[in-house]
Amino acid sequence: MPSLDSTTPITSELIAAHGITPEEYARIQGILGRDPNITELGMFSVMWSEHCSYKNSKPILKLFSKMNAALPHQENLLVKPGQENAGIVDIGDGLAVCFKIESHNHPSAIEPFQGAATGVGGILRDIFTMGARPVLLMNSLRFGDLAQPVSQRLFRGVVAGIAHYGNCMGIPTVGGDVYFDASYEGNPLVNAMALGIIKKNEIVRGAATGVGNPVYYVGATTGRDGLGGAAFASKELSEQSHEDRPAVQVGDPFMEKLLMEACLELLKTNALVGMQDMGAAGLTCAGCETASRASTGVEIDLMHVPRRESGMIPYEILLSESQERMLVIVKKGKEKEVERIFEKWDLHAVKIGEVTKGDKYRVLHEGRVAAEIPAKALADEGPIYIREEERPAYLEEAQKLDLTAVKEAGDLSGVLKRLLSYPSIACKAWVWEQYDHMVRTDTVFYPGHDAALIRVKGTQKGIAVSTDCNSLYVYLDPLEGGKIAVAEAARNVVCSGAKPIGVTNCLNFGNPMKPEIFWQFHQAVSGMIESCTALEVPVTGGNVSFYNESPQGAIYPTPTIGMVGLLDNIDKRVPSAFRNEGDIVFLAGETFNELGGSHYLMIEHGLKKGLPPRLDLKRERALQQFILAAADGRKLVSCHDLSEGGLALALAECCLKSQQGLGASVTDLGEIRKGRAGLRTDALYFGESQSRAVISVKPEHRDEVKRLAQKRGVALFEIGKVGGDTLVIEDKVRLPVSEMKGLFNSTIPDIMEVP
Amino acid sequence: MKTAVIVFPGSNCDTDCFHAARDVMKMSVEYIWHKDRDLPKVDLVIIPGGFSYGDYLRTGAIARFSPVMESVIKHAGEGRAVIGICNGFQILLEAGLLPGAMLRNKTLEFICKHVWIRTEENLTIFTGKIDIGETLCIPIAHGEGNYYCDDETLKALHGNSQVVFRYTSRDGKVGDKFNPNGSRDHIAGIVNKKKNVLGMMPHPERASEELLGSSDGRKIWNSIMNALE
Numbered sequence: 001m002p003s004l005d006s007t008t009p010i011t012s013e014l015i016a017a018h019g020i021t022p023e024e025y026a027r028i029q030g031i032l033g034r035d036p037n038i039t040e041l042g043m044f045s046v047m048w049s050e051h052c053s054y055k056n057s058k059p060i061l062k063l064f065s066k067m068n069a070a071l072p073h074q075e076n077l078l079v080k081p082g083q084e085n086a087g088i089v090d091i092g093d094g095l096a097v098c099f100k101i102e103s104h105n106h107p108s109a110i111e112p113f114q115g116a117a118t119g120v121g122g123i124l125r126d127i128f129t130m131g132a133r134p135v136l137l138m139n140s141l142r143f144g145d146l147a148q149p150v151s152q153r154l155f156r157g158v159v160a161g162i163a164h165y166g167n168c169m170g171i172p173t174v175g176g177d178v179y180f181d182a183s184y185e186g187n188p189l190v191n192a193m194a195l196g197i198i199k200k201n202e203i204v205r206g207a208a209t210g211v212g213n214p215v216y217y218v219g220a221t222t223g224r225d226g227l228g229g230a231a232f233a234s235k236e237l238s239e240q241s242h243e244d245r246p247a248v249q250v251g252d253p254f255m256e257k258l259l260m261e262a263c264l265e266l267l268k269t270n271a272l273v274g275m276q277d278m279g280a281a282g283l284t285c286a287g288c289e290t291a292s293r294a295s296t297g298v299e300i301d302l303m304h305v306p307r308r309e310s311g312m313i314p315y316e317i318l319l320s321e322s323q324e325r326m327l328v329i330v331k332k333g334k335e336k337e338v339e340r341i342f343e344k345w346d347l348h349a350v351k352i353g354e355v356t357k358g359d360k361y362r363v364l365h366e367g368r369v370a371a372e373i374p375a376k377a378l379a380d381e382g383p384i385y386i387r388e389e390e391r392p393a394y395l396e397e398a399q400k401l402d403l404t405a406v407k408e409a410g411d412l413s414g415v416l417k418r419l420l421s422y423p424s425i426a427c428k429a430w431v432w433e434q435y436d437h438m439v440r441t442d443t444v445f446y447p448g449h450d451a452a453l454i455r456v457k458g459t460q461k462g463i464a465v466s467t468d469c470n471s472l473y474v475y476l477d478p479l480e481g482g483k484i485a486v487a488e489a490a491r492n493v494v495c496s497g498a499k500p501i502g503v504t505n506c507l508n509f510g511n512p513m514k515p516e517i518f519w520q521f522h523q524a525v526s527g528m529i530e531s532c533t534a535l536e537v538p539v540t541g542g543n544v545s546f547y548n549e550s551p552q553g554a555i556y557p558t559p560t561i562g563m564v565g566l567l568d569n570i571d572k573r574v575p576s577a578f579r580n581e582g583d584i585v586f587l588a589g590e591t592f593n594e595l596g597g598s599h600y601l602m603i604e605h606g607l608k609k610g611l612p613p614r615l616d617l618k619r620e621r622a623l624q625q626f627i628l629a630a631a632d633g634r635k636l637v638s639c640h641d642l643s644e645g646g647l648a649l650a651l652a653e654c655c656l657k658s659q660q661g662l663g664a665s666v667t668d669l670g671e672i673r674k675g676r677a678g679l680r681t682d683a684l685y686f687g688e689s690q691s692r693a694v695i696s697v698k699p700e701h702r703d704e705v706k707r708l709a710q711k712r713g714v715a716l717f718e719i720g721k722v723g724g725d726t727l728v729i730e731d732k733v734r735l736p737v738s739e740m741k742g743l744f745n746s747t748i749p750d751i752m753e754v755p
Numbered sequence: 756m757k758t759a760v761i762v763f764p765g766s767n768c769d770t771d772c773f774h775a776a777r778d779v780m781k782m783s784v785e786y787i788w789h790k791d792r793d794l795p796k797v798d799l800v801i802i803p804g805g806f807s808y809g810d811y812l813r814t815g816a817i818a819r820f821s822p823v824m825e826s827v828i829k830h831a832g833e834g835r836a837v838i839g840i841c842n843g844f845q846i847l848l849e850a851g852l853l854p855g856a857m858l859r860n861k862t863l864e865f866i867c868k869h870v871w872i873r874t875e876e877n878l879t880i881f882t883g884k885i886d887i888g889e890t891l892c893i894p895i896a897h898g899e900g901n902y903y904c905d906d907e908t909l910k911a912l913h914g915n916s917q918v919v920f921r922y923t924s925r926d927g928k929v930g931d932k933f934n935p936n937g938s939r940d941h942i943a944g945i946v947n948k949k950k951n952v953l954g955m956m957p958h959p960e961r962a963s964e965e966l967l968g969s970s971d972g973r974k975i976w977n978s979i980m981n982a983l984e
Contacts, residue, residue: 163865167896168806170767254765254809344790345764429868434894436867438961439804441771446968457774474877570966753862 008038009107013295018045024383031377039363039371041315043378046281046319046519047288050546053382056512057544060525064539067529076501077538079298084293085126085277088135088198089502091566093459096200098132101140101193101467101506101562103545107248108190110155116190116603118251123194125277128260129326131204131267132196135440139176139192140467140506140560142530144185146423146751151180154188156752162192163434167512168253169260173435174443175452176467180587181422183475191506193467193562197456202267206276208290208329208355213273215287216360217355218258218342220324221308222283225249227319244379255324255347262345263326269341271334277624278325284318284378286327288361291375299362300353302370303730314370315624323679331433376494378565386727392516398476401596401610406493408682409604412732416652418603419645424729425599426747448657450576450641462567464498470644471556473612476597477496479518481616482559484690488643494624497638498565503532505542505561510554510593514656520557528559534617535624537563575633577657578664578696583637583666584720585654586705589623589692590715591672593683599644600686620691622712627693630639630708637702642692648685648729650694650742655727661737666729667721675715685729696722713724756984758782761827761843762824763818764791766866767839768960775960776801777860778797780976787823794826799836802827802843809833813846814857814899819852835979836880836983837952841897844944844954853954854906854912854976860897861937869969870935872943872957873923877978878914879950884978890927891920891971893957895935900956902945909910912945920944920955 008014018041028036028044036044050056064081068074078096079088104119120137127134133409135321139162144151151730155178157554166173225248266272274294276286283305291298302317312320328349335351342349356362361378363371408416419425432447445453446464451466468489474481490500496694505528510517511561532539548555567573579583595601596610630636642650655663673679680687697705704716709716726736760775762769769786776782787794793801807818818824831837831852839847847853860866869892874885883892894969912918920943922934922950934941936956944955959972 160864166807166868167865168765168767251808252813254806257767257806257809258764344788402923434865436865438766438867438896438967439893440773440960441774441961441964441967457778513980640893728968 004496006311010035010038010041012634018042019082020045022207027383039318040373042315043371043373044318045282046284046655048382052281052285053059054544055383056385056387056546057584057753058384063525063529064098067533068538071536071538078200078203078541079268079426081539081541084462085129087129087502087504089540091461094200094249096198097195097564098127098198098560099195099348099564100126100541101191101455101504101560102126102543103508104190104192104546105188105504105508107501108188108661109186110160112154113161114248114250115444116158116161117165118323119161119190119192121251121253122254123281124171124190124256124260124336125279126167127194127196128263128279129206129275130198131202131665132198133264134171134194134196135442136195136452136465136467137171137173137192137563138452139173140469141176141178142184142189142558143180145182146180146187151753158188158190159431165238165251165253167436169257170439172437172439172443174437174454177415178428181556182727183556184591185552188250189508189558191225191560193504194526195463195465195564199723204267204272204275205293206290207274208296209273211296211355211357213329213332213355214335214351215300215355216300216328216330216338216349217305218349218354218592219327219346220252220255220322221306221348222317222320222325223308223313223322224316224320225322225381227316227321229601237243249321249323251323258345258347259324259326262342265341266297266338268727269337271330273331274329276327278327280321280745281608282318282320288378290327291361292379295359297356297360297362298353299356303366304350304702306350311611314365315643318363324657336453337657338534346578361694372395372535385513385708387518389519389522391519392513393622396431398609399611401685403593403595406595408680412685412734414732415604416602416648416733416735417743418651419599420652420743421604421747422599422603423747427745428748429745430752433734443459444573445496450460450495451498452636453496453573454480455570460569462498462570462573464493464496464565464567466492467560468713469558469560471558472608473597474524475556476610476612478523478557478610479527482524482617483531484612485559485561486528487535487615487620487690489561490537490626491641493563493565494627495574495576495641497572498567500535500537500563500565502564503537503561504540506594507542508545508548508555508560509546509556519563524557524559531617534621535737553745572634574636574639576654576664577638579637579658581662581723583696583698583716584702585666585720585722586695586697587692587717587719588695588709588714590689591676591679591684591687591692593679594687595683598688600682613688615690621690622714623693626712626714630705635697635705636695638696640694642694644688645688646688646734653725654694655737656741656744661725661741662722663724663726663737664720664722665724668719668753669730670716711732717734756782756799756980757799758784758799758801759787759794760784760801760803761787761789761823762974763807763821765806765809766803768803769805769960770783772801772803773961773974774849775963779952782980787821789821792822792826794823797877799838799979800827800830802839802846804841804843807842812954813872814842815849818846819850826879828852831952834949834951836979838881839954840958840960841956843868843917845899845954847952847954852952853945854908856904857899858901858903860895863909864897865934867894870957871923871925872920872935874925876919878916878955879919879946880979881953882978883918883982885974888927889923890923891974892969893959893972895957897930897956899938900936900938902942909940917945917948918942919946919953
């Protein structure tokens with residue numbers, strides 16, 4: 001970019017280079033009543049980018065709020081989606097959880113280590129900005145085929161980056177999900193989620209209230225790194241994207257740790273008015289959003305902003321996305337108290353301005369006004385587009401599946417072995433052992449469970465969290481796929497004994513200007529809403545990431561779900577794996593001839609085709625209520641949800657994740673076959689019919705569990721017994737647990753570990 | 756029993772140690788900020804894990820210059836107990852309270868998992884209630900836990916019975932595949948000559964409650980309380 005200063009003429013080329021359309025420019029002229037200067041043009045360009053303004057997604061995202069408003073128990077939703085930096089849900093006893101998931105896809109594609117690291121840093125700031133103490137991290141990752149060296153490089157870099165940031169912060173990364181698929185080649189997904197705990201009466205708003213109150217800049221210095229990152233995130237990745245490397249920020253988790261401790265210490269004083277992190281769009285966003293929320297003005301003087309480079313012009317200072325910085329509004333007269341806290345933590349805390357009357361975000365530089373824009377116009381009144389939608393042509397062919405032409409596999413032990421060795425399914429210990437998943441001494445269910453579970457010290461409560469999205473389903477049928485993403489994440493949480501209380505989502509899609517992509521987006525959101533409504537779980541917010549395309553095309557549509565559940569008594573938790581010899585194994589839920597979109601079809605037959613399984617929300621709800629009732633009555637020894645790989649894989653996981661390496665003898669599938677004429681054996685073993693779980697139960701609880709299922713109309717099949725050291729399924733599968741463990745555990749290290 | 760947990764900028768197991776000591780073991784505990792020059796009279800000083808000063812320069816290299824360290828060195832010199840866990844161990848090495856140094860893990864990756872360590876000595880404040888040869892299941896979480904010392908130091912460590920914990924299998928077998936980080940002679944924890952300063956990479960505070968998967972760490976806390984109360 002040529003050098004920009006206050007005299008730079010605003011040409012149509014310059015406007016276009018900022019991603020602003022002629023119509024949007026006319027709107028800016030209308031707002032200001034004049035032409036913007038270059039600084040103002042830059043500010044509009046980042047605030048009106050998709051990343052900050054959601055200009056292409058807002059009309060669809062509003063559907064979430066509409067849905068929330070119709071749910072029971074809305075009073076538990078303390079901060080609604082889009083209102084603040086993260087959503088907050090009441091968990092009782094004066095406490096609440098604050099959580100959010102956010103993408104850092106594009107930076108991670110260019111520079112995987114720093115891209116992923118700063119993604120973690122950003123999501124953590126969103127949590128402690130609200131006054132909550134972050135207690136866990138999760139992440140949902142997607143890469144191309146792991147056989148490709150480029151996917152291995154990205155995978156290695158992203159995992160190391162997440163570890164680097166989270167470990168140093170002392171916040172455990174307790175789980176997540178990782179899938180590999182060719183559609184993510186060149187455009188990996190890195191979605192980071194954080195959850196914090198907060199006292200209900202200590203919630204901090206990102207609002208600049210109280211005219212005359214000082215505005216402080218705290219934390220790291222401002223440099224030229226990450227300049228215009230928000231605008232960069234709103235473009236498709238191209239061969240030239242590597243030239244955008246300066247738009248990727250560099251993280252310093254040590255600085256953020258100090259910043260977090262200082263901010264949380266500040267919270268305990270009564271000096272704090274409002275707080276906002278400087279993430280995407282940096283000082284521009286923090287200034288106008290805090291003013292907009294409070295319906296005030298804010299005036300700052302750039303002379304006071306601590307800088308790490310000389311010769312920075314207002315344009316650069318305002319658009320910098322240097323990490324680990326916060327804007328803090330404090331009570332007038334309390335300045336000394338505030339400065340003392342930041343001094344204790346050896347951090348910059350500089351008064352750069354104050355809250356003003358009116359509605360303007362005014363920026364001074366060297367005694368002159370560098371920018372003056374109505375804060376609300378910049379923050380909230382960006383353009384909104386209703387994009388065209390069109391059902392994609394690929395669906396016609398992709399949804400076609402003639403099962404009669406799909407030959408049933410003969411060697412089912414062999415199929416199971418190949419599933420266990422498939423990277424998306426295989427054990428991810430190589431990932432989570434690089435993450436400190438135990439620090440804070442709250443982690444009760446380690447990664448590898450259906451859901452992660454932490455305790456809340458000082459209470460009996462547990463918080464269960466799961467991230468999930470089967471994007472092949474969404475690709476094949478966006479509506480059904482969206483429904484399943486929510487239902488399955490909820491099921492994961494329910495299997496641990498926790499009741500779902502809130503959803504955050506990260507909607508990763510291609511270019512929304514393409515009507516087919518926008519159709520996928522709208523359909524997936526509609527599906528998610530159907531499930532949230534039926535399961536009565538509110539959406540608390542999240543993030544949209546468009547333009548996930550590489551020269552090969554768009555990624556599979558991936559609406560990642562972060563599901564949060566509450567367990568009132570952590571002693572009633574239910575682990576995923578078998579625990580006792582002699583326990584009875586039940587399959588809960590019904591099995592259909594459903595193989596479309598299954599991993600079996602993909603791995604054994606090379607087909608990514610067909611309609612994904614149908615989700616009947618009445619059945620799903622009944623299953624979840626049954627599991628919660630049985631867990632509450634302490635009648636379940638283990639509970640594991642069925643997903644990729646179906647019944648056979650779920651049984652294998654229940655065995656190989658058991659501490660003693662327990663096997664199982666599953667010989668009674670006749671009842672299931674009898675009830676479903678024409679059910680194929682491969683569909684019974686590996687089909688992915690929804691709303692099912694494998695549970696193990698002590699023999700003395702058999703009748704009670706059956707009664708609980710019957711009461712809710714849940715089909716329950718007694719299929720076998722836990723025991724021995726081998727998994728036996730009828731006369732078709734016979735695999736020693738140790739052999740399955742070997743395959744499951746060695747797949748990823750064998751690919752990733754340099755010999 | 757009175758305990759102090761030292762807090763450096765970047766410490767992140769300080770609250771975990773505090774919780775284990777106060778809420779689980781019922782000790783009387785207080786935090787001491789690293790800028791405090793004066794250490795109150797306590798029986799035990801815990802230097803917790805974390806990333807003091809962001810691991811800048813070298814793990815533990817800057818923390819040892821914190822004002823409080825003078826008092827910790829004095830406290831140790833008077834024969835009173837100090838336990839350094841993980842980054843705390845690294846700080847004790849940098850401060851010269853324990854011999855040797857830390858290298859990057861042999862995998863060059865951060866490792867967090869439960870490991871087994873075998874108790875090699877029980878004539879110490881920290882292991883008095885544990886049998887020699889008894890194995891404990893305690894998690895590690897570090898990127899630089901590959902303990903190194905020269906031949907002479909190693910000989911002296913063994914000669915003075917200073918090697919307290921070694922990585923082994925569950926049933927106490929020594930071998931490279933049970934050593935997570937490549938440490939010299941499979942060392943997981945050592946004491947000084949006077950045996951009042953312990954440095955260990957595994958985190959006993961993370962293994963103090965059954966709910967979290969292991970309570971073997973309590974055997975160390977129990978030994979300390981038994982010796983000092």
